[in-house]
Amino acid sequence: MSQHLSTAEPPQGANVPSGGSASARARIYSLAYLSSHRCSPPEAIRVAAQAGYAHVGLRLWPNAAGAPQQFLLGRPEVLRETLAAQRDTGVGVFDLEIIRLDADFDPQRWQALYEAGAALQAKAILVAGDDADEARLTANYARLCEVMKPYGMTADLEFMPWTAVPDAKAALRIVQNAGQPANAGILVDALHFGRSSTTLDDIRAIPRSLLHYAQICDAQAGTGFTTEQMIHTARCERLLPGDGNIDLQGLFDALPADLPISVEVVNFEREKSASPAEWAATCLAASRPFVER
Template sequence: MRPYSLAYLNAHRCTPPEAVRVAAATGYQFAGLRLWPNGPSAPQQFLIDRPDVLRETLAALADTGVGIFDVEIIRIGDSFDPHTWDSLYDACAALKAKAILVAGDDTNEARLTENYARLCEVMAPYGLTADLEFMPWTAVKDANTALRVVQNAGMPANAGILVDALHFGRSTTTLDDIRALPRQLLHYAQICDATAGTHFSTEDMIHTARCARLLPGEGNIDVRGLFAALPADLPVSVEVVHHEREKTADPTQWAATCLAASRPFTG
C-alpha cells in the first residue's frame, strides 16, 4: 500500500500533536511538520525548545502509530551555515523523522552546490535525507536544476529531490525529466492541483503555493501523469492548502477531503 503523509500546509492550523492525531483519524500513515519558519516571523509549528510539546507529540505518535515523515524547512542562501539548524536536527531525531525539506535560494550555483553537500554531511549522522525541492521562483527552478545540483554535490547517500505537483505544473519540468530522476533520490512527492503554466508572476506563484492550492482534478496540472511517472510505491505527501475553503471545514474534515481527492490520482 502506498503511504500517505499529511503535509504541514494541509494541517497548518494544528499544533504538532494535533497534526499527528488528525492524520491518524483520517487515514494517513505519516504527518509532516514545519518546525522552522520559511522566513522571518513566518508561520510555523512550535516544538523546538518546548519539551512539553515534544512529549505530547511523542505520546500522540505512540498512541496512533503515525510517523513523522518530513520536517520543514532549511533554506540555502548565500551566507549558509548548516549548523544554524542543529536544534532542528535534534528535534527530527527525537521524532524519528525521515526527511528535511530543503529550498535552494543562492543564485550562485557552485556555492549552492557546495553548501548542499555540506548540509548532507551534517545531516547524515541523524539518519535524515536532505530533500531539495525545485520551485520556479527559487534558484532551483526545475527538476533538471535540482538533479544537476545533487549530482555536482557528489550524490551524497542522503541526498534527495522533492517533486511537488504544483511546481512541476508551473515550471519547465517535463514528465521525461521526472522519469530521468534516479530512484535513490526520490523519497516522497507532494500532491495538489492548480492552473498549470509558466506565465505566473512570483507573487502569484507564492500565493498559490502557500494559500490557494486546488484538490487533485480541479486544475489542469497533469497530476495523474506525474504520479504515473514516479515510482508506484513512493510515499505521497498531501499538500492542499486553501485558506478560503478551510474556513468552512475543520482540520480533520479538510484532511479527509484532501486524502479522498488524492487517492484516485496516485494509484
C-alpha cells in the first residue's frame, strides 16, 4: 500500500446507524454515489448520517474517461477528512465504484482504489463487464478476485442490459465459471432487473453467498429501450421507488430479507429543488416500504 494510505487511521464505530428507531435500523441502508453525486466523500458521509443511513457508496473511479466522480485517490487530505467524518458519524463506506472488465483489463490498474478501500474499510467494489469475449471476461474476473483478496473486499459483478453481462443468468454463469471465488459477488440493481430479461426465478437462483447488497430505485420497466435511453435513465433520470412500475415488491421479496440496501436514485430535474440531505432523506423514505417487512 502507498504510504499515505497505509498510515491512515481506520474509523472507529463505523457501520453503526446514526439515528432512528430500532425498526428503522433493522435493515442496513447505504447512500449510493448517484444519490449523493453532488457531494465530496466526507460530505456524502455527513449527509448520510443526517438522513439516517449506516453507509455510503463512493465513486472514486469514473465509469468512463472524464465522467463525473468523487475525488479522493491521490489526495491524502481528502482521505483524512473522509476518515474523520466516518469517526465523527459512525457511517461506514459500503462500496466503491467502479472497475470495468474490458478486453485490455489489467487488475493492477486499480491499485489505488484497492488501497483506498482498505483504508476506508469498504466492503465491496462494484464491477462492470464490458468484454464481449465471455471466456476472457470470466478469466479476468477470476484474476480480479484474486488480486482484491488481500484488501478484504468483495468484487460484485453488476449485470446491466447494455453490457456484456446483460442479465442475472449471465452474471451467475460468469461467476460460477470463474470458480466462484470466496470474494465473488453479484449485484442486483432494481433498474437493471426491470429492464433486462431477468426473472424473479433468476434472482432466487443466485446463491446467498454471492449476494452482499442490492440497489433500489424505480423506472418504467421493459426491454424495448435503446442503449442510449437505458444509460440516460441509469445516470440521470431514475425514479423514486413507487413512482415507476418495476416490480420492486416482488424483487425484494425474492432477495434475502437481511440484505443491505444501496439507495440509488439520481434524478437531475427533481434534485434541483432539494438539498443533498433532503434528497437523501426523500430517497430513503420512499425505499423503506419495499424492503422492510
